[in-house]
Amino acid sequence: MAARHVERRPPASGEAAMACDDALWCAEGRVVEEFVMEQPVPPYLFAFAVGEIGWREVGPRTRVYAEAVPAVLDAAAREFAGTEDMIRVGENLFGGYEWERFDLLVLPPSFPYGGMENPRMVFLTPTVIKGDASGAQVVAHELAHSWTGNLITNKTNDHFWLNEGFTTYAERRIVEAVQGEDIATLNIGIGWRGLMEEMERFKDNVEFTKLKTNQEGVDPDDVYSQVPYEKGFQFLWRIERQIGRPAFDEFLKKYIATFKFQSIDTEMFLNFLKANVPGIENEVDLQVWTEGTGIPSDAMEPVSNIYSKIVSLANEFKLGRMPREDEVADWQGQEWELYLENLPKSVEASQLSALDARYALAESKDYEVKVAFLQLAITSRCRDYHSEVEKTLKEVGRMKYLRPLYTALVQSIGNEEEKVFAKRVFSEARDSYHPIAQGVVESILSKHL
Ligand SMILES: [Zn+2]
Structure with a gap:
C-alpha cells in the first residue's frame, strides 16, 4: 500500500x-x-487485494480490513486490539519500525497460508480469529517480518531460513514480552514437535533438513517445511545461549541496522556473526548448523513447568488416564494442541471419543486444536469423525490444515475406504482451494493413490 x-x-x-x-x-x-511506495522491497512482497472491504481502527498506525460485514470486522478488531503493543515491543527489541503503517487484511478462508508479510499491510487467514486474542501469535510472526525478511531479505530461496528462522526467533521474543515466558516456551515446544515430524518426512531426502539448501530444479512449494523456521530458530537460540541474551540482543540490533533494505545470503550472515562475536565459531559449530543434515546435538527441547506437565499428561493418556477438568481449566488452544501432538500417532478409538465427549475438541473453534484432533482420529481409525473431517476440508484452504488431514487419510495402509473418501472430498473441495494448495493436495494424493 x-x-x-x-x-x-x-x-x-x-x-x-x-x-x-x-x-x-x-x-x-x-x-x-x-x-x-517509498521503501524498496523485493517483488515477492508486492501484493494487492480486491473486494468489498471495510475496516476498523485498532491502533495509531493499524487498521484491520476485512470483508465489509460488521460482525466480521468487529471480531477482527477485538482479536487484534493488542497490535500496537506488539509493534512497540518489536521496536524496543529490533529498532524502529520502518514501514509507517502496519495494517492487517483478513482474507477469505481459501487463503493458503497463516499470514503473508506484505509490507505495510499483512494478509491473514480468517482462522486466526479465534475469539480469545490468541491469533496474536500469527500477527507477531508477520510483524516480526517487518525487521527480518522484509527489511533484510534472503537473496535466494536456498537461504530462506534467514527470513523464517530469524522471524520465528523474533516472533517468540515479541510473544514472550506480550504474553509471558510460559506461552513463548509453549510455542517453542510446539515448534520442536513440528521439527521432529519434518525430520521424519524428509528421512529419505535429507538435503531439505539443512538450513542452507540447494533448491536448484526444485519447486520451493514441494519442499516447504518447518525446517527453515524451527531449525533456524534453534540455531539463533543456541547462539543466544552461548553469548547471553544482552549480547545477542545487541548483535541483532546491529545486524538489522547494518543490512536493512538489502538481500543477503548465509555466508554474509556468518561473516557478520564472526566479525561481531569473535571466537563464536569455536563455541558453536556454525558449519554443522548451517550445512549439516538433521538436528545438531546442541539443539534444545524447551523446559518449562507447563510444557512438562502437558507432556506428562499426554504420557498418562497412553496408560488410559484422561486429564481431569481442574488440570485443564486454564488451557487454551496452544496447550491442547501440544497435548494432542504428544499423544501417540494411534490411540484406542474409544478412548479418543471419550476425550472428545468431555472436551469437545473436534468442534473447537480453534483450528489448530480441531485439526490436531481430527488428524489423530484418522490415524486411530476412529470413523465417527468423517463428517467433521469433510466439513473442515471444505471450509478452509489453509495448507497447514489440508496437508496433515489429507496425508493422514491417504497414508493409512490397507485402508482403501479412507483413500476413496480423500479423493472424493478433494474433487468436491478443489475449486475452493488456492492453486498452490490444489497442487500440494494433488501431490499428496498422487504419492499414495
Ligand atoms: Zn514467516
Missing part, C-alpha cells in the same frame, strides 16, 4: 476532456489510483 495516494477522476465536462492527454485515465467512468 501507499505512502502517497493520488486519486484522479476524469474531467466531467466535454470541454475539459479535450485537454486530457492521458487516454487511459480520461476514458469515461474510469478512476485511476496511483500508489507510491
Whole structure:
C-alpha cells in the first residue's frame, strides 16, 4: 500500500476532456489510483487485494480490513486490539519500525497460508480469529517480518531460513514480552514437535533438513517445511545461549541496522556473526548448523513447568488416564494442541471419543486444536469423525490444515475406504482451494493413490 495516494477522476465536462492527454485515465467512468511506495522491497512482497472491504481502527498506525460485514470486522478488531503493543515491543527489541503503517487484511478462508508479510499491510487467514486474542501469535510472526525478511531479505530461496528462522526467533521474543515466558516456551515446544515430524518426512531426502539448501530444479512449494523456521530458530537460540541474551540482543540490533533494505545470503550472515562475536565459531559449530543434515546435538527441547506437565499428561493418556477438568481449566488452544501432538500417532478409538465427549475438541473453534484432533482420529481409525473431517476440508484452504488431514487419510495402509473418501472430498473441495494448495493436495494424493 501507499505512502502517497493520488486519486484522479476524469474531467466531467466535454470541454475539459479535450485537454486530457492521458487516454487511459480520461476514458469515461474510469478512476485511476496511483500508489507510491517509498521503501524498496523485493517483488515477492508486492501484493494487492480486491473486494468489498471495510475496516476498523485498532491502533495509531493499524487498521484491520476485512470483508465489509460488521460482525466480521468487529471480531477482527477485538482479536487484534493488542497490535500496537506488539509493534512497540518489536521496536524496543529490533529498532524502529520502518514501514509507517502496519495494517492487517483478513482474507477469505481459501487463503493458503497463516499470514503473508506484505509490507505495510499483512494478509491473514480468517482462522486466526479465534475469539480469545490468541491469533496474536500469527500477527507477531508477520510483524516480526517487518525487521527480518522484509527489511533484510534472503537473496535466494536456498537461504530462506534467514527470513523464517530469524522471524520465528523474533516472533517468540515479541510473544514472550506480550504474553509471558510460559506461552513463548509453549510455542517453542510446539515448534520442536513440528521439527521432529519434518525430520521424519524428509528421512529419505535429507538435503531439505539443512538450513542452507540447494533448491536448484526444485519447486520451493514441494519442499516447504518447518525446517527453515524451527531449525533456524534453534540455531539463533543456541547462539543466544552461548553469548547471553544482552549480547545477542545487541548483535541483532546491529545486524538489522547494518543490512536493512538489502538481500543477503548465509555466508554474509556468518561473516557478520564472526566479525561481531569473535571466537563464536569455536563455541558453536556454525558449519554443522548451517550445512549439516538433521538436528545438531546442541539443539534444545524447551523446559518449562507447563510444557512438562502437558507432556506428562499426554504420557498418562497412553496408560488410559484422561486429564481431569481442574488440570485443564486454564488451557487454551496452544496447550491442547501440544497435548494432542504428544499423544501417540494411534490411540484406542474409544478412548479418543471419550476425550472428545468431555472436551469437545473436534468442534473447537480453534483450528489448530480441531485439526490436531481430527488428524489423530484418522490415524486411530476412529470413523465417527468423517463428517467433521469433510466439513473442515471444505471450509478452509489453509495448507497447514489440508496437508496433515489429507496425508493422514491417504497414508493409512490397507485402508482403501479412507483413500476413496480423500479423493472424493478433494474433487468436491478443489475449486475452493488456492492453486498452490490444489497442487500440494494433488501431490499428496498422487504419492499414495
Ligand atoms: Zn514467516
